Amino acid sequence: MKFTKRNIYIVLVIVITIAIDQISKILVRTSIQPRNEFQPGERISVIGDMFIMMNVENTGAFLGMGSDLNPTLRIILLLILPILVLGFVLRHILKDTSIDKWSLFAFASIIGGGIANVYDRIVYGSVTDFFFIDLGGVFRTGIFNMADLSVTTGMIILVFVSFGKKKKDEDIEQTA
Structure with missing residues (x-):
């Protein structure tokens, strides 16, 4: 890996994402x-009943899915597969210099969040989740953590960037 500004930016976003997640989980576990x-x-x-913090150890994936799987399948689906996917995505964003800055940030956030949760599964055997949002039944989340927030934010950014590119491509086609 060459030490370009771009690659340093990628590594920095990943490291900061992991650090914020792990520090927040340490604070939750201890307090x-x-x-x-x-x-x-x-x-x-x-914030009232709308924003609550608690400490929940999640042995599964998103919203506890997979926590009932047998141990071998859980290792494959919640450790090995994510590590492979994160590795491929990291390799892709390091090699493909045509990726725009927003997408680069989004991919790096997803990778950082993914690594942080995989780290928890390896070290603790579960992922510490602690945020819960309930906006009066209109909008309600499962219990999540900063890594989940990073992954979700990254995915939302990629969706918006994708729609922006699609719109730009349509505009170019109409003028041609």
Whole structure:
């Protein structure tokens, strides 16, 4: 890997994403009583009942999916496969210099969030989730963490960039 400004930017976004996620999880693990099978755990109201923090150890993936899988399948689907995909995406963004800055940021955020959650699964056997949003039933999330937020933000940016490119391509076709 060449040390270009672009590659340093990619690595920096990934490292900062991982650092923010891991620091937030350390703070949650040390300061919020976790939920387990015997007790509901501590719930900290940040903004009324709309924004709540709690400590939940998630042994599955998104919203706990996969937590009931047998251990071998869980290792394949929640560790090996994500590591391979993250590696391929990282290789792609390092090699393809035609990727625009917004997409580059989005991909690096996704990779950073993915690495942070894979790290948790390897080191702790689960992923610490702690944010919950409920806007009066109009909008409600599952319990998530900063890595999840980074991955989701990256995906949303990619969708907007994709629509922008599609619109630009349509405009070019109409003028031609």
